[in-house]
Amino acid sequence: MQKIGELIKNISIKEENDLKEHMEAQVKQDIVINAMDEKLARIAKMNDVEKGKEIKCLLYDIAINLDGVELEIIRKKIIYQLGMSSKVINEYIYDCRKHKPKTDKEIPAHIVWEEPRIFCPALDFINETAYVTITLYKEVKGEYFEVPYVIASNRECFPLTKEEMYKRKLIYSGSTYLPESRWKSESIQKFLKNEEGEINAYQVFNEIKELYKQYMDFEETALYDFFSIWCIGTYFHPLFSSFPYCFLSGTRESGKSKCLKLTSRFAFNAEFTASLSTASTFRIVEANRSSLMIDEMENINSGDNPEFRSVILSGYEAGASVLRCGERKDGFEIQRFRSYSPKVFANIAGVEDVLGSRVIYITMSRSGNREISEREIYLLDPKFQAVRNNLYLLLMKHHIEIKDLYMNIHNEMSFSGREWQLWKSIFTIATFLDKMAGTDEVFRTMFDLATKKYDEKSQLGDDEMEHIIISGLMEMIEDVKEVQATELFEYFKQRNPDEMLELSQTKFGNILRRLKCFEKKRMLNGKNYYLFNRIRLADLAKRYHIEGGQ
Numbered sequence: 268m269q270k271i272g273e274l275i276k277n278i279s280i281k282e283e284n285d286l287k288e289h290m291e292a293q294v295k296q297d298i299v300i301n302a303m304d305e306k307l308a309r310i311a312k313m314n315d316v317e318k319g320k321e322i323k324c325l326l327y328d329i330a331i332n333l334d335g336v337e338l339e340i341i342r343k344k345i346i347y348q349l350g351m352s353s354k355v356i357n358e359y360i361y362d363c364r365k366h367k368p369k370t371d372k373e374i375p376a377h378i379v380w381e382e383p384r385i386f387c388p389a390l391d392f393i394n395e396t397a398y399v400t401i402t403l404y405k406e407v408k409g410e411y412f413e414v415p416y417v418i419a420s421n422r423e424c425f426p427l428t429k430e431e432m433y434k435r436k437l438i439y440s441g442s443t444y445l446p447e448s449r450w451k452s453e454s455i456q457k458f459l460k461n462e463e464g465e466i467n468a469y470q471v472f473n474e475i476k477e478l479y480k481q482y483m484d485f486e487e488t489a490l491y492d493f494f495s496i497w498c499i500g501t502y503f504h505p506l507f508s509s510f511p512y513c514f515l516s517g518t519r520e521s522g523k524s525k526c527l528k529l530t531s532r533f534a535f536n537a538e539f540t541a542s543l544s545t546a547s548t549f550r551i552v553e554a555n556r557s558s559l560m561i562d563e564m565e566n567i568n569s570g571d572n573p574e575f576r577s578v579i580l581s582g583y584e585a586g587a588s589v590l591r592c593g594e595r596k597d598g599f600e601i602q603r604f605r606s607y608s609p610k611v612f613a614n615i616a617g618v619e620d621v622l623g624s625r626v627i628y629i630t631m632s633r634s635g636n637r638e639i640s641e642r643e644i645y646l647l648d649p650k651f652q653a654v655r656n657n658l659y660l661l662l663m664k665h666h667i668e669i670k671d672l673y674m675n676i677h678n679e680m681s682f683s684g685r686e687w688q689l690w691k692s693i694f695t696i697a698t699f700l701d702k703m704a705g706t707d708e709v710f711r712t713m714f715d716l717a718t719k720k721y722d723e724k725s726q727l728g729d730d731e732m733e734h735i736i737i738s739g740l741m742e743m744i745e746d747v748k749e750v751q752a753t754e755l756f757e758y759f760k761q762r763n764p765d766e767m768l769e770l771s772q773t774k775f776g777n778i779l780r781r782l783k784c785f786e787k788k789r790m791l792n793g794k795n796y797y798l799f800n801r802i803r804l805a806d807l808a809k810r811y812h813i814e815g816g817q
Contacts, residue, residue, distance in 0.1 A: 303341065307348045322349070326356070327363040386437040387605075388417060388427050389536060390556040392505055393437070396420050397666045399659065400427055401455065402448045418450075420663040422459050449536065454656040458663060466660045469704040472499065474654055475533055482529050482644055483522060484634035489716040492709060493627075494526075496696045498533035501558045501609040502662040506670045507692040509584045515613040517631030523613035526631070527560040528644055530611055532651040533658065534558035545575040549589045549604040552582070558609040582606035583625045627689060627720060669699055682721065690717045732778055735763050737807045740784060740799070741814070749789075749798045752776070782807060 310321045322345065342360070346353055384393050388400040397420040405414045415427040425431045432438060457463040475495040485491060497513065504510040515523040531537035538551060539560040551557050581587035587607045612626070634640035673695040678687045690713070697710040739762055743750065750758075756775050760767045767775075779785070784804050785797040808814070 326359045383436040383438045386439045450659040471657045472700050484636045484639045489712050492712045500696045501535040509688050510609050511689040512626040513611040514626040515629050521631035521633050524562050531560045549606050552608040553604040560611050562613050578606050738813050744799050749796045
């Protein structure tokens with residue numbers, strides 16, 4: 268009789284697609300199972316000594332040829348038909364496998380050792396080639412259909428299909444959400460034919476700047492440069508390790524929403540919204556690399572939506588992602604979504620300290636120029652489209668140069684690590700624009716603005732530290748009633764290392780005394796211990812919009 272293990276192994280079904288072949292293989296497998304039954308019937312009639320020898324021979328044949336499901340089926344059949352314990356059979360199998368002959372390991376032929384690149388169709392940079400995906404119209408039998416096409420900086424154009432991705436060793440998952448074509452087909456066609464002409468980056472910068480001046484009345488004139496640079500930078504943000512959030516604060520009718528709306532006309536794949544769920548946020552970023560303009564974000568400090576808060580906190584750095592459990596036909600799978608993208612927020616109340624360290628604050632004030640303040644933004648103004656066309660062309664033609672500038676720019680301004688991280692991409696674009704114009708004017712303007720914003724943050728440091736300390740104490744009172752002063756300082760150094768870096772223990776103690784958040788102190792073993800004033804802390808938390816306040 269042919270060895271049973273080899274026979275089963277040879278006829279096991281591997282990726283059968285044809286019903287006839289499947290049926291034939293099933294018949295052959297039934298023949299093998301019947302042969303197994305006959306052999307087990309003969310073994311059952313033997314005495315114990317002969318039975319043990321035959322079972323070991325049979326198991327040796329099976330154990331060296333089969334694994335997984337097939338072996339388990341045979342194992343259970345032996346136990347059932349011969350009435351032997353599973354422990355004995357398992358020991359037999361273990362002994363047989365120890366003597367399994369060594370064979371040369373074969374490398375599976377279907378494994379791709381030259382790994383394909385993960386590809387984000389909306390915007391990506393791979394091997395010095397820039398890619399964007401745009402919705403274009405395709406005519407089929409007298410009808411027009413919207414089809415996503417990938418435009419590459421090497422002037423290649425191809426439909427976003429898995430076949431085309433396979434040709435280029437690219438892979439992507441999920442769908443691409445493209446709500447509108449922000450790069451017009453006429454401009455794309457000229458680019459693909461190499462007929463677009465020269466694009467002057469400094470001129471594009473000035474065109475954006477003039478449109479901001481047309482609609483916004485900034486008290487700080489440097490903000491016209493800043494927002495123009497920020498918008499240009501959104502087209503290159505995957506090249507950067509981080510990209511700064513902007514936060515607009517100010518009273519009602521100070522132009523916050525208008526600024527968001529205007530910025531959305533220029534920024535890459537921008538979405539302007541006052542209502543965005545946590546799931547919508549990371550899904551639209553994953554699919555579209557969108558720049559998000561989020562208005563009326565009043566609940567970011569309340570603790571009502573911790574998931575949304577965590578997505579926002581992580582999303583200013585490249586590589587940040589959100590894990591979710593998604594459904595499949597056969598169960599569930601863990602899915603990873605990117606959360607890194609450019610974002611601008613606006614509200615009246617301000618932001619908490621943790622988010623505050625990730626943003627560039629812009630304080631808005633009401634305009635004294637009624638003509639500008641009442642000028643409405645006409646969304647279909649052809650100037651906006653013309654600017655976007657040129658921004659895409661800048662992306663296609665200058666991404667390598669901007670990446671090189673970013674990789675080689677140095678922190679010569681003595682900014683702290685977090686501040687340098689915030690401004691590095693802005694300084695890169697400013698340097699690029701100056702290089703195009705042959706000046707250092709744009710960089711100087713941004714350097715002066717960054718220095719001013721850094722000084723403003725330092726002046727607001729006590730308020731930020733009060734927020735940090737109250738928030739930390741609200742967490743502590745859930746577990747402890749009293750605390751030793753030195754331990755408290757060390758706790759906050761570990762909890763908020765960046766913010767506590769330049770805070771002395773003396774200043775920390777002064778802030779605690781000013782907050783009056785302890786009832787009394789007592790001496791124990793030569794150390795001062797402080798008892799929390801829970802009522803006072805709850806009141807402070809309410810005043811500072813911290814979760815747990817009442």
